[in-house]
Amino acid sequence: MVYKNLMQKIATCILLLILPNSPLLAEQPKEWQLGFQKTASKSMDDIVWFHDYILLPIIIAITAFVLFLVIYSCYRFRESKNPTPSTTTHNTVVEIIWTIVPCIILIVMAVPSFKILYSQDTIPPADVTIKAIGYQWYWGYEYPDENIIFDSYMVEEKDLQPSQPRLLTVDNEVFVPVDKVVKVMITANDVLHAWALPSFGVKRDAVPGRINETWFKADRTGTFYGQCSELCGIKHAFMPITVNVVTQDEYEKWLEEAKQKFAKEEKKSDIKLVKKIRQENIK
Ligand SMILES: [Cu+2]
Numbered sequence: 367m368v369y370k371n372l373m374q375k376i377a378t379c380i381l382l383l384i385l386p387n388s389p390l391l392a393e394q395p396k397e398w399q400l401g402f403q404k405t406a407s408k409s410m411d412d413i414v415w416f417h418d419y420i421l422l423p424i425i426i427a428i429t430a431f432v433l434f435l436v437i438y439s440c441y442r443f444r445e446s447k448n449p450t451p452s453t454t455t456h457n458t459v460v461e462i463i464w465t466i467v468p469c470i471i472l473i474v475m476a477v478p479s480f481k482i483l484y485s486q487d488t489i490p491p492a493d494v495t496i497k498a499i500g501y502q503w504y505w506g507y508e509y510p511d512e513n514i515i516f517d518s519y520m521v522e523e524k525d526l527q528p529s530q531p532r533l534l535t536v537d538n539e540v541f542v543p544v545d546k547v548v549k550v551m552i553t554a555n556d557v558l559h560a561w562a563l564p565s566f567g568v569k570r571d572a573v574p575g576r577i578n579e580t581w582f583k584a585d586r587t588g589t590f591y592g593q594c595s596e597l598c599g600i601k602h603a604f605m606p607i608t609v610n611v612v613t614q615d616e617y618e619k620w621l622e623e624a625k626q627k628f629a630k631e632e633k634k635s636d637i638k639l640v641k642k643i644r645q646e647n648i649k
Pocket residue numbers: 500501558559560594595596597598602605
Protein backbone atom coordinates (compact mmCIF):
# COMPACT_ATOMS: atom_id res chain seq x y z
CA MET A 367 0.00 0.00 0.00
CA VAL A 368 2.75 2.42 0.99
CA TYR A 369 4.68 1.39 -2.10
CA LYS A 370 1.63 1.99 -4.30
CA ASN A 371 1.14 5.48 -2.83
CA LEU A 372 4.79 6.32 -3.38
CA MET A 373 4.60 5.15 -6.99
CA GLN A 374 1.48 7.27 -7.51
CA LYS A 375 3.25 10.29 -6.07
CA ILE A 376 6.29 9.80 -8.28
CA ALA A 377 4.08 9.33 -11.35
CA THR A 378 2.13 12.50 -10.49
CA CYS A 379 5.34 14.41 -9.97
CA ILE A 380 6.73 13.34 -13.35
CA LEU A 381 3.42 14.19 -15.05
CA LEU A 382 3.39 17.63 -13.43
CA LEU A 383 6.91 18.28 -14.64
CA ILE A 384 6.06 17.28 -18.19
CA LEU A 385 2.64 18.93 -18.29
CA PRO A 386 2.83 21.98 -16.03
CA ASN A 387 -0.51 23.31 -17.28
CA SER A 388 -2.42 20.05 -17.26
CA PRO A 389 -5.76 19.76 -15.45
CA LEU A 390 -3.84 17.83 -12.80
CA LEU A 391 -2.78 21.21 -11.47
CA ALA A 392 -6.17 22.48 -10.41
CA GLU A 393 -6.95 25.52 -8.31
CA GLN A 394 -5.41 24.19 -5.12
CA PRO A 395 -2.02 22.92 -4.02
CA LYS A 396 -1.21 19.37 -5.05
CA GLU A 397 1.00 16.82 -3.40
CA TRP A 398 4.52 16.98 -4.78
CA GLN A 399 3.66 20.15 -6.62
CA LEU A 400 6.49 22.07 -8.20
CA GLY A 401 5.99 25.63 -9.38
CA PHE A 402 2.85 27.72 -9.38
CA GLN A 403 -0.78 26.76 -9.52
CA LYS A 404 -2.50 27.07 -12.86
CA THR A 405 -3.16 30.74 -13.54
CA ALA A 406 -6.63 32.25 -13.82
CA SER A 407 -5.90 35.93 -14.38
CA LYS A 408 -3.73 38.19 -16.50
CA SER A 409 -1.94 39.35 -13.38
CA MET A 410 -0.89 35.81 -12.48
CA ASP A 411 0.10 35.13 -16.12
CA ASP A 412 2.51 38.08 -15.81
CA ILE A 413 3.93 36.79 -12.53
CA VAL A 414 4.50 33.30 -13.97
CA TRP A 415 6.09 34.78 -17.08
CA PHE A 416 8.41 36.90 -14.94
CA HIS A 417 9.39 33.87 -12.86
CA ASP A 418 9.86 31.46 -15.77
CA TYR A 419 11.60 33.73 -18.27
CA ILE A 420 13.45 36.32 -16.17
CA LEU A 421 14.13 35.00 -12.67
CA LEU A 422 14.75 31.32 -13.38
CA PRO A 423 17.31 31.84 -16.19
CA ILE A 424 19.18 34.42 -14.07
CA ILE A 425 19.17 32.15 -11.01
CA ILE A 426 20.35 29.14 -13.02
CA ALA A 427 23.08 31.12 -14.78
CA ILE A 428 24.43 32.62 -11.54
CA THR A 429 24.34 29.29 -9.69
CA ALA A 430 26.09 27.50 -12.54
CA PHE A 431 28.73 30.26 -12.82
CA VAL A 432 29.48 30.26 -9.08
CA LEU A 433 29.66 26.46 -9.02
CA PHE A 434 32.08 26.58 -11.95
CA LEU A 435 34.24 29.17 -10.15
CA VAL A 436 34.36 27.09 -6.96
CA ILE A 437 35.30 23.87 -8.78
CA TYR A 438 37.78 25.65 -11.07
CA SER A 439 39.57 27.45 -8.22
CA CYS A 440 39.71 24.24 -6.17
CA TYR A 441 41.43 22.55 -9.10
CA ARG A 442 43.55 25.39 -10.44
CA PHE A 443 44.89 26.59 -7.07
CA ARG A 444 45.23 23.25 -5.34
CA GLU A 445 48.11 22.93 -2.85
CA SER A 446 50.13 20.42 -4.87
CA LYS A 447 50.28 22.82 -7.83
CA ASN A 448 50.63 25.96 -5.67
CA PRO A 449 53.06 25.33 -2.85
CA THR A 450 53.56 29.12 -2.46
CA PRO A 451 50.12 30.86 -2.48
CA SER A 452 49.69 34.15 -4.31
CA THR A 453 49.36 37.22 -2.07
CA THR A 454 47.30 39.25 -4.56
CA THR A 455 44.51 41.20 -2.82
CA HIS A 456 43.25 43.67 -5.44
CA ASN A 457 42.43 43.61 -9.10
CA THR A 458 40.76 46.76 -10.40
CA VAL A 459 39.34 45.20 -13.57
CA VAL A 460 37.75 42.28 -11.72
CA GLU A 461 36.33 44.63 -9.07
CA ILE A 462 34.73 46.90 -11.66
CA ILE A 463 33.23 43.88 -13.42
CA TRP A 464 31.77 42.34 -10.29
CA THR A 465 30.18 45.67 -9.37
CA ILE A 466 28.76 46.55 -12.77
CA VAL A 467 27.46 43.11 -13.81
CA PRO A 468 25.18 42.67 -10.76
CA CYS A 469 23.89 46.25 -11.32
CA ILE A 470 22.96 45.33 -14.87
CA ILE A 471 21.28 42.12 -13.68
CA LEU A 472 19.24 44.12 -11.13
CA ILE A 473 18.14 46.62 -13.78
CA VAL A 474 17.15 43.79 -16.13
CA MET A 475 15.02 42.34 -13.33
CA ALA A 476 13.61 45.66 -12.11
CA VAL A 477 12.09 46.89 -15.36
CA PRO A 478 9.55 44.06 -15.94
CA SER A 479 9.08 43.64 -12.19
CA PHE A 480 7.96 47.26 -11.70
CA LYS A 481 5.76 47.02 -14.78
CA ILE A 482 3.89 44.07 -13.28
CA LEU A 483 3.71 45.63 -9.81
CA TYR A 484 2.22 48.85 -11.17
CA SER A 485 -0.30 47.01 -13.33
CA GLN A 486 -1.48 45.17 -10.21
CA ASP A 487 -1.57 48.37 -8.21
CA THR A 488 -3.79 50.28 -10.63
CA ILE A 489 -7.35 49.16 -9.98
CA PRO A 490 -9.54 49.47 -13.09
CA PRO A 491 -13.20 50.56 -12.68
CA ALA A 492 -14.70 47.73 -10.62
CA ASP A 493 -17.72 45.69 -11.69
CA VAL A 494 -18.00 43.98 -8.33
CA THR A 495 -16.64 45.12 -4.97
CA ILE A 496 -16.16 42.76 -2.08
CA LYS A 497 -14.79 43.38 1.37
CA ALA A 498 -12.81 40.65 3.13
CA ILE A 499 -12.35 40.96 6.88
CA GLY A 500 -9.91 38.72 8.71
CA TYR A 501 -10.90 37.43 12.13
CA GLN A 502 -9.22 34.96 14.49
CA TRP A 503 -9.82 32.54 12.78
CA TYR A 504 -12.17 32.88 9.84
CA TRP A 505 -12.96 35.33 7.07
CA GLY A 506 -15.95 37.63 6.95
CA TYR A 507 -17.20 38.98 3.63
CA GLU A 508 -19.32 41.90 2.60
CA TYR A 509 -20.75 42.94 -0.74
CA PRO A 510 -21.18 46.64 0.10
CA ASP A 511 -23.21 47.41 -3.04
CA GLU A 512 -25.54 44.45 -2.55
CA ASN A 513 -26.24 44.66 1.17
CA ILE A 514 -24.77 41.20 1.75
CA ILE A 515 -22.68 40.13 4.71
CA PHE A 516 -21.61 36.67 5.82
CA ASP A 517 -18.90 34.72 7.60
CA SER A 518 -16.89 31.97 5.99
CA TYR A 519 -15.66 29.17 8.27
CA MET A 520 -13.55 26.18 7.35
CA VAL A 521 -15.44 22.88 7.10
CA GLU A 522 -14.07 20.38 9.62
CA GLU A 523 -12.49 17.24 8.22
CA LYS A 524 -15.24 14.98 9.55
CA ASP A 525 -17.93 17.02 7.74
CA LEU A 526 -16.26 17.07 4.30
CA GLN A 527 -18.06 15.80 1.21
CA PRO A 528 -16.02 13.39 -0.98
CA SER A 529 -15.02 16.06 -3.54
CA GLN A 530 -14.14 18.73 -1.02
CA PRO A 531 -10.47 19.37 -0.28
CA ARG A 532 -9.24 19.16 3.29
CA LEU A 533 -8.34 22.45 5.06
CA LEU A 534 -9.52 24.47 2.05
CA THR A 535 -13.30 24.03 2.02
CA VAL A 536 -15.48 26.68 3.66
CA ASP A 537 -19.18 26.75 4.57
CA ASN A 538 -20.01 30.03 2.80
CA GLU A 539 -18.08 30.63 -0.41
CA VAL A 540 -17.47 33.90 -2.19
CA PHE A 541 -19.07 34.15 -5.63
CA VAL A 542 -17.80 36.45 -8.37
CA PRO A 543 -18.58 36.70 -12.09
CA VAL A 544 -16.04 35.61 -14.70
CA ASP A 545 -14.27 38.22 -16.88
CA LYS A 546 -15.28 41.05 -14.58
CA VAL A 547 -13.07 43.32 -12.54
CA VAL A 548 -13.46 42.41 -8.87
CA LYS A 549 -12.15 44.90 -6.37
CA VAL A 550 -11.29 43.43 -2.99
CA MET A 551 -11.07 45.64 0.06
CA ILE A 552 -9.13 43.84 2.75
CA THR A 553 -9.01 44.55 6.44
CA ALA A 554 -8.87 42.69 9.76
CA ASN A 555 -10.64 42.96 13.06
CA ASP A 556 -8.08 41.65 15.52
CA VAL A 557 -4.57 40.82 14.30
CA LEU A 558 -2.76 40.83 10.98
CA HIS A 559 -4.05 38.33 8.40
CA ALA A 560 -3.48 38.19 4.64
CA TRP A 561 -5.99 37.45 1.91
CA ALA A 562 -4.27 35.37 -0.76
CA LEU A 563 -5.45 33.55 -3.86
CA PRO A 564 -2.52 32.06 -5.79
CA SER A 565 -4.35 31.44 -9.08
CA PHE A 566 -5.27 35.13 -9.32
CA GLY A 567 -1.85 36.39 -8.24
CA VAL A 568 -3.46 38.16 -5.29
CA LYS A 569 -1.97 38.54 -1.82
CA ARG A 570 -2.62 41.49 0.46
CA ASP A 571 -2.17 42.00 4.17
CA ALA A 572 -5.30 42.45 6.24
CA VAL A 573 -4.43 45.14 8.77
CA PRO A 574 -6.76 46.14 11.64
CA GLY A 575 -7.92 49.73 11.21
CA ARG A 576 -6.75 49.99 7.61
CA ILE A 577 -8.20 49.00 4.27
CA ASN A 578 -5.92 47.50 1.66
CA GLU A 579 -7.22 47.24 -1.87
CA THR A 580 -6.45 44.83 -4.63
CA TRP A 581 -8.23 43.47 -7.65
CA PHE A 582 -8.46 40.53 -10.00
CA LYS A 583 -10.23 39.59 -13.19
CA ALA A 584 -10.72 35.84 -13.37
CA ASP A 585 -10.51 34.60 -16.94
CA ARG A 586 -12.21 31.23 -16.39
CA THR A 587 -14.87 29.72 -14.18
CA GLY A 588 -14.11 27.32 -11.35
CA THR A 589 -13.54 27.05 -7.64
CA PHE A 590 -10.33 28.67 -6.46
CA TYR A 591 -8.73 28.13 -3.09
CA GLY A 592 -6.44 30.28 -1.01
CA GLN A 593 -5.36 30.57 2.58
CA CYS A 594 -4.61 33.22 5.16
CA SER A 595 -0.96 34.07 4.48
CA GLU A 596 0.06 35.97 7.57
CA LEU A 597 0.89 34.01 10.69
CA CYS A 598 -2.06 35.13 12.81
CA GLY A 599 -2.30 32.71 15.70
CA ILE A 600 -2.97 29.16 16.69
CA LYS A 601 -5.58 28.48 14.00
CA HIS A 602 -3.84 30.38 11.21
CA ALA A 603 -3.85 27.23 9.06
CA PHE A 604 -7.60 26.82 9.41
CA MET A 605 -9.03 29.94 7.80
CA PRO A 606 -9.09 29.12 4.10
CA ILE A 607 -10.49 31.23 1.28
CA THR A 608 -12.80 29.78 -1.36
CA VAL A 609 -13.85 31.82 -4.37
CA ASN A 610 -16.31 30.50 -6.92
CA VAL A 611 -15.94 32.12 -10.32
CA VAL A 612 -19.23 31.69 -12.19
CA THR A 613 -20.96 33.10 -15.28
CA GLN A 614 -22.84 36.39 -15.01
CA ASP A 615 -26.22 34.59 -14.98
CA GLU A 616 -25.16 32.22 -12.24
CA TYR A 617 -23.75 35.15 -10.28
CA GLU A 618 -27.01 37.08 -10.49
CA LYS A 619 -28.91 34.00 -9.37
CA TRP A 620 -26.56 33.63 -6.41
CA LEU A 621 -26.95 37.34 -5.60
CA GLU A 622 -30.71 36.96 -5.35
CA GLU A 623 -30.42 34.03 -2.97
CA ALA A 624 -27.61 35.66 -1.00
CA LYS A 625 -29.57 38.88 -0.53
CA GLN A 626 -32.21 36.83 1.30
CA LYS A 627 -29.83 34.57 3.16
CA PHE A 628 -27.13 37.07 4.10
CA ALA A 629 -29.10 40.33 4.25
CA LYS A 630 -27.20 42.91 6.25
CA GLU A 631 -29.32 43.85 9.24
CA GLU A 632 -27.09 46.65 10.39
CA LYS A 633 -28.86 49.36 8.43
CA LYS A 634 -32.15 48.92 10.30
CA SER A 635 -30.41 48.75 13.66
CA ASP A 636 -28.28 51.79 12.74
CA ILE A 637 -31.42 53.84 12.14
CA LYS A 638 -32.87 52.68 15.47
CA LEU A 639 -29.63 53.60 17.21
CA VAL A 640 -29.54 57.07 15.67
CA LYS A 641 -33.17 57.66 16.71
CA LYS A 642 -32.39 56.48 20.22
CA ILE A 643 -29.38 58.79 20.54
CA ARG A 644 -31.41 61.72 19.22
CA GLN A 645 -34.21 61.09 21.68
CA GLU A 646 -31.74 60.87 24.52
CA ASN A 647 -30.16 64.14 23.43
CA ILE A 648 -33.56 65.87 23.33
CA LYS A 649 -34.25 64.72 26.91
CU1 LIG B 1 -5.18 34.74 9.54
